[in-house]
Amino acid sequence: MSSSPATVAIKPLPKEAPLPMHYNLLAGAIAGVTEILTMYPLDVVKTRFQIQVGNAEYKSIVDCFQKIVKNEGVGxxxxxxxxxxxxxxxxxxxxFGANEKYRQLYMKNFxxxxxxxxxxxxxxxxxLTEAVIVATPELIKIRLQDKKNAGKYSGTGDAVAKIMREEGFMTFGRGLEATMWRHATWNGGYFGVISLIRANLPKAETKExxxxxxxxxxxxxxxxxxMINTPFDVVKTRIxxxxxxPLKYNWTLPAIATVAREEGVGALYKGFVPKVLRLGPGGGILLVVFDFVSGYIRKHLM
Known part of the structure; x- marks a missing residue:
């Protein structure tokens, strides 16, 4: 007769020490690139919906995918x-690394x-820290993803050169404030929910x-x-x-008010479905790959 659940001793998995920053860099990079390569097409579709005023061109995710592939190619x-x-x-x-450093800082000093x-x-x-790093690459990415720029920029280097020449160096900082709103709200929700879910899921007995x-x-x-950060992402894309x-959209909160007034509150969630289809599973992929690579590093490199 098998033992009842009450009599089975569960040995807790050992608590793992935080990775040094250079290993956080490696594990985070591998996890992030894996997530990008897997989910990036949904990001392109999301951007197309967010830029679109009204519902004239793309009716659904499938419609958007089909039109992009048919009219512009798979690339x-x-x-x-x-x-x-x-x-x-x-x-x-x-x-991941700064999140852990901030945790130690707040626990020790406050x-x-x-x-x-x-x-x-x-x-x-x-x-907020992450946003400072990603704001400029996000601007370049948005310009390249925008259909109206398909014939304007031949690639990343060409986009950088033309933005610098035609719009000036300060353009590369456009949208920084909106990027800070976007990343602060997403990371707050992401790590807050991870903490809540981990505390309530049954304790794992194996690495799997x-x-x-x-x-x-x-x-x-x-x-x-x-769900929390999509309105900030919409206006960041517009900005x-x-x-x-003259620029129609400048600062985040006035831009949110403008979009809501002119297009309705629902417009602040344009691109939500492809975004959540990317960042829901993508958030899982990110955490799983990061944890897997971190475990490998602890076992073989530390």
């Missing part, structure tokens, strides 16, 4: 991928206890169980983060896609 689904890949290592190192509230606070802090729990927690965290003066 258009990966247009603009180079800037996010180039910034992926520092971006993901900040997402006496905060490990909790879901602390996870939200450290996520927001890491997101840990990876499964991480995927569930990361996917739910990515979904909630996306960064502008090429002609």
């Amino acid at each position: 258009a689904l990966y247009r603009g991928i180079l800037p996010p890949i180039m910034v992926e290592a520092p971006k993901r190192a900040i997402k 006496g905060l206890k490990d909790s879901q509230a602390l996870s939200v606070l450290t996520g927001v802090s890491a997101g 169980g840990v990876l499964f729990n991480n995927f569930i927690a990361g996917a739910l965290g990515g979904t909630v983060g996306t 960064q896609s502008q090429t002609a003066l």
